[in-house]
Structures are given as C-alpha cells and as structure tokens.
Amino acid sequence: MRINSFSFRVRYAETDQMGVVHHASYVPYLEMGRIEWLREVGVSYREMEENGIILPVISLQINYKKSALYDDLLTVQTSLKKIPLVKIEFDYKIFNQNKELLAEANTVLAFMDQKNNKPMKCPDYILEKLNP
Amino acid sequence: MRINSFSFRVRYAETDQMGVVHHASYVPYLEMGRIEWLREVGVSYREMEENGIILPVISLQINYKKSALYDDLLTVQTSLKKIPLVKIEFDYKIFNQNKELLAEANTVLAFMDQKNNKPMKCPDYILEKLNP
Amino acid sequence: MRINSFSFRVRYAETDQMGVVHHASYVPYLEMGRIEWLREVGVSYREMEENGIILPVISLQINYKKSALYDDLLTVQTSLKKIPLVKIEFDYKIFNQNKELLAEANTVLAFMDQKNNKPMKCPDYILEKLNP
Amino acid sequence: MRINSFSFRVRYAETDQMGVVHHASYVPYLEMGRIEWLREVGVSYREMEENGIILPVISLQINYKKSALYDDLLTVQTSLKKIPLVKIEFDYKIFNQNKELLAEANTVLAFMDQKNNKPMKCPDYILEKLNP
Numbered sequence: 001m002r003i004n005s006f007s008f009r010v011r012y013a014e015t016d017q018m019g020v021v022h023h024a025s026y027v028p029y030l031e032m033g034r035i036e037w038l039r040e041v042g043v044s045y046r047e048m049e050e051n052g053i054i055l056p057v058i059s060l061q062i063n064y065k066k067s068a069l070y071d072d073l074l075t076v077q078t079s080l081k082k083i084p085l086v087k088i089e090f091d092y093k094i095f096n097q098n099k100e101l102l103a104e105a106n107t108v109l110a111f112m113d114q115k116n117n118k119p120m121k122c123p124d125y126i127l128e129k130l131n132p
Numbered sequence: 133m134r135i136n137s138f139s140f141r142v143r144y145a146e147t148d149q150m151g152v153v154h155h156a157s158y159v160p161y162l163e164m165g166r167i168e169w170l171r172e173v174g175v176s177y178r179e180m181e182e183n184g185i186i187l188p189v190i191s192l193q194i195n196y197k198k199s200a201l202y203d204d205l206l207t208v209q210t211s212l213k214k215i216p217l218v219k220i221e222f223d224y225k226i227f228n229q230n231k232e233l234l235a236e237a238n239t240v241l242a243f244m245d246q247k248n249n250k251p252m253k254c255p256d257y258i259l260e261k262l263n264p
Numbered sequence: 265m266r267i268n269s270f271s272f273r274v275r276y277a278e279t280d281q282m283g284v285v286h287h288a289s290y291v292p293y294l295e296m297g298r299i300e301w302l303r304e305v306g307v308s309y310r311e312m313e314e315n316g317i318i319l320p321v322i323s324l325q326i327n328y329k330k331s332a333l334y335d336d337l338l339t340v341q342t343s344l345k346k347i348p349l350v351k352i353e354f355d356y357k358i359f360n361q362n363k364e365l366l367a368e369a370n371t372v373l374a375f376m377d378q379k380n381n382k383p384m385k386c387p388d389y390i391l392e393k394l395n396p
Numbered sequence: 397m398r399i400n401s402f403s404f405r406v407r408y409a410e411t412d413q414m415g416v417v418h419h420a421s422y423v424p425y426l427e428m429g430r431i432e433w434l435r436e437v438g439v440s441y442r443e444m445e446e447n448g449i450i451l452p453v454i455s456l457q458i459n460y461k462k463s464a465l466y467d468d469l470l471t472v473q474t475s476l477k478k479i480p481l482v483k484i485e486f487d488y489k490i491f492n493q494n495k496e497l498l499a500e501a502n503t504v505l506a507f508m509d510q511k512n513n514k515p516m517k518c519p520d521y522i523l524e525k526l527n528p
Contacts, residue, residue, distance in 0.1 A: 008404075012431070012441075013156050013424040015149040017202055017313075022145050023321040024295075027288035028409040035408070035467075045408075046467040049281075057287040061325045070149055071431075071442040140272075144299070144309075145292040149445075155453040156423035160277040163420075167276070167335075177276075178335040181413075189419040193457045203299075203310040277418050281411040281466055288409050334413055 004037035020067035033076035084122040136169035152199035165208035205229040216254040268301035284331035297340035337361040348386040400433035416463035429472035469493040480518040
C-alpha cells in the first residue's frame with residue numbers, strides 16, 4: 001500500500017509547559033496525514049463532504065516515543081491498513097527532521113451518509129482510486 | 133448593564149513552553165464568558181443557532197497584562213457594551229484566584245441569518261430580555 | 265478503585281464543521297479527568313511539577329461511540345487501572361447529560377524526573393494516598 | 397518595511413459548527429506569520445528563546461472580514477510596523493487562494509529577559525538584521 005509523507009512545522013501554540021509538543025496536538029497532525037494521503041490518490045475530503053459523505057473517527061490510538069519540539073519540521077507517514085468497506089483504517093508514523101520516530105498511531109473512521117446519519121459503504125469512486 | 137462572572141480552571145493543554153497560558157487560549161475564554169452572559173439573561177446561544185441565527189465574531193481585541201498559569205482558577209467578567217442593533221458588543225475582564233487582572237478584552241459580533249447568510253437585526257425576544 | 269466524576273460544558277470552539285465536538289477535543293477532557301482524579305485523592309499535579317516530577321503521556325486510546333454536541337454538559341468518569349509503579353494508567357468514560365456513553369478511553373503516563381529527564385518510580389507520597 | 401508571505405492549508409480541526417474556521421484559529425496563524433517574518437530576516441525565534449529572550453504578546457487585535465473555509469490555502473502577509481525598542485509590533489493580512497482579504501490584524505509583543513522576567517530592549521543582533 002502506498003505511503004504519503006506530509007511535512008509541516010510545529011507551531012508555538014502546540015507546545016505546553018513541559019517544553020514539548022502537547023500530546024493532544026498530534027491528533028490534528030494525523031488528520032492532516034490522512035487528508036493528504038487521500039489527496040494523493042485523487043480524493044478530496046472537502047468534496048467528499050460537499051457530496052454528503054462524512055468520515056467521523058471511531059477509534060484513535062497513539063503511542064508516544066519521543067517528544068516533538070517547537071519549530072521541529074515533522075513528517076507524518078500515512079498508510080492505508082486495508083481496503084476499506086464501511087470503515088477505513090490508517091496507520092501513521094511521525095518523524096522529526098533527524099528521522100527520529102516520535103510516535104506511531106492508528107485511526108479507524110466510518111463512512112457515513114450525512115443526510116440520514118447512517119453508515120454506508122466506501123463509495124466506488126474511492127475504491128477505484130485505491131485499486132488502479 | 134449587568135455583569136456575568138464565570139469561573140473555570142486553566143487546562144494543562146492551554147499552556148505553552150513559556151510556562152504560562154498561551155495567548156490564543158484566552159479567545160475561547162471570552163466565548164464562554166459571553167455565552168454565560170446570554171444564558172444568565174435567559175438566552176440560549178444553542179437554541180438561537182437551532183433557530184437559524186448565528187453570531188460570528190467580526191472584531192476581537194485583547195490586552196494582556198499578567199500571565200495566567202496552569203491550574204489557576206480564572207474568572208471572566210462579561211458585560212454588554214450597549215443595546216445591540218445588528219451587532220452585539222461585549223467587554224471582558226479576566227481575573228485569577230488572587231483577583232489580579234490578567235486581561236481586558238472586547239469583541240463585536242454580528243447577527244446573521246444562517247439561511248441567506250445576511251446580516252439581520254437583534255431578534256426582539258433578545259431585546260426584551262435585555263430591557264426587562 | 266475509586267472513580268472521579270468531573271463535569272463541564274462543551275465549548276463552541278471545540279466543535280467542527282460536522283456539527284459535533286471534534287475528536288481531538290476529547291484529549292484535554294481526559295487530561296482534566298485524571299487531574300481531578302488526582303486532586304480528589306489529595307495530589308496536586310501542579311505541585312508535583314513544581315517539585316520536578318512530570319507525567320508525560322506515553323499512550324492514548326479513545327473509542328468514540330456517540331457524538332458530543334455544543335453546550336452539552338459532559339461528565340468524565342476517571343478510574344485508576346492499577347497501582348502505579350513507573351507508569352500510571354487511567355480508564356475513562358465520557359457521558360453526556362442524558363447519561364449516554366459517548367466515549368471510552370485509556371491513557372498510560374510515565375513518572376519522569378524533570379532534572380535528568382529519566383523515568384522514576386511513583387513517589388511514595390502518592391502511593392500512600394492511593395492505599396489509605 | 398519588508399513583507400513576509402506564508403501559506404498553509406486550513407486544518408479540519410480549525411473549523412467550527414458554523415462551517416467556517418473558528419475565530420480563535422486565526423491567532424496561531426498570526427504567530428506563524430511573525431515567526432516566518434523573523435526567519436526571513438535571519439532571526440530564529442527558537443534560538444532567541446534558547447538564549448533566554450522571550451516575546452510574550454501584550455496586545456492582539458483582529459478584524460474578521462470574510463470566513464476562511466476548511467482546506468482553503470491561506471496566506472498570511474506579515475509586516476513590521478516600526479523599528480522595535482522594548483516592544484515589537486506587526487501588522488497582518490490574511491488572504492485565501494482567491495486573493496480575498498479575510499482578516500486584518502495587529503499584535504504587539506514585548507522583549508523579556510526570561511531569567512529575571514523583566515522587559516528589555518530589542519537585542520542589537522536583531523536590530524542589525526532589520527537595518528542592513
């Protein structure tokens with residue numbers, strides 16, 4: 001399965017008084033990772049939502065191994081765990097500019113029809129992009 | 133004009149590596165202050181939105197005087213600046229548990245009709261609650 | 265093991281454009297839960313840090329079951345999983361005002377000596393408070 | 397005075413249930429703007445802090461003109477207002493990918509000596525970079 005690498009700088013607001021990035025700040029990092037993974041295979045999450053499909057997170061797991069610091073240039077490596085059915089699962093690794101592994105994570109999201117708030121299968125146009 | 137006082141504890145996630153509350157964290161504090169001011173006069177912002185009226189912020193000003201610290205018990209004092217027409221303006225003071233003034237702030241919000249995204253006048257049912 | 269219940273209102277800033285609380289917002293909720301759990305047994309995390317002991321999160325797991333909404337009055341129920349050695353592990357349940365279970369979570373934190381950034385055992389004064 | 401332009405994408409976590417970027421999310425955008433302004437003239441804020449000089453915000457003003465949306469590619473244009481003495485003042489404009497002006501802002505920050513927590517003058521090595 002392909003891996004998307006997305007890099008960005010740590011913001012000052014993301015640190016806490018321990019002098020490192022607060023553990024909650026990693027959650028939006030993962031979100032950016034999977035959005036960019038989707039973009040790279042040709043899927044715009046923004047358009048998916050405009051078409052009435054939302055992807056709420058149903059589980060989140062993060063293992064923190066080493067602290068990220070202010071102004072670090074981080075990279076999220078995102079990979080799809082398996083072909084999605086009604087759920088889509090991603091694995092993540094976060095590295096700093098010295099290629100040190102800072103965190104490993106996993107999220108599971110559910111395809112939902114926003115109109116009736118019911119689960120649905122992964123749309124065919126996405127499956128086709130995953131199996132070219 | 134009446135003043136609402138709302139107290140809450142600083143969260144660890146709201147600090148930064150200077151060892152104090154990050155300046156962006158004050159913005160949700162003000163938001164809580166005006167929501168509680170409205171609740172005290174009998175207006176639920178949640179219900180206002182459910183009825184199609186939204187209140188986006190159009191200007192924000194904060195003067196920071198003294199740092200807030202992790203676990204401080206802060207109080208936001210919120211007051212209405214004047215009777216609202218198409219805009220509603222609030223003044224705020226934020227104090228810590230030692231009654232030290234930490235920040236003064238002002239926000240202006242606009243009444244908007246969510247259906248057509250157009251400005252509108254302050255609804256009568258709110259004006260009545262402000263002038264009992 | 266005793267359970268601490270801590271209640272607070274959802275802030276507007278914690279919602280996202282799905283119209284529910286963003287999944288990252290739960291992470292500070294858990295942090296408040298464990299801080300209040302510690303406070304209830306007589307341990308101030310603020311004082312612990314002032315004495316050079318920090319508690320970084322080393323793993324985080326959240327299962328999201330039902331959405332939290334703006335202005336909901338949430339309750340975090342926090343419990344200690346087992347007597348801490350070099351790590352301390354908490355379980356959490358988050359409920360809304362209708363006693364609906366919104367999320368279950370678990371975090372593991374490590375006792376660290378801030379001076380040398382080395383792991384350490386749970387201080388005796390905390391263990392004594394856990395085994396009265 | 398030179399202008400730094402810094403571009404980045406809106407994160408999903410930065411939106412709120414109005415379907416736009418929450419007004420508090422702009423505050424870290426300004427912070428990124430001034431950090432990049434400083435970097436461009438050759439000043440690393442990270443190194444400045446490592447050398448014991450901090451720059452707390454003492455006032456913040458934002459005028460919101462048009463909403464930013466999820467996945468928008470925003471640009472912060474940051475400019476120095478005047479040669480800094482004990483304070484440093486920046487002006488900002490935030491644009492979306494269609495070059496629409498979304499917000500104008502101003503911040504004043506104070507040079508502080510972290511050791512004694514006292515105000516200080518802008519260090520000479522910074523002044524030299526501003527007046528080449």
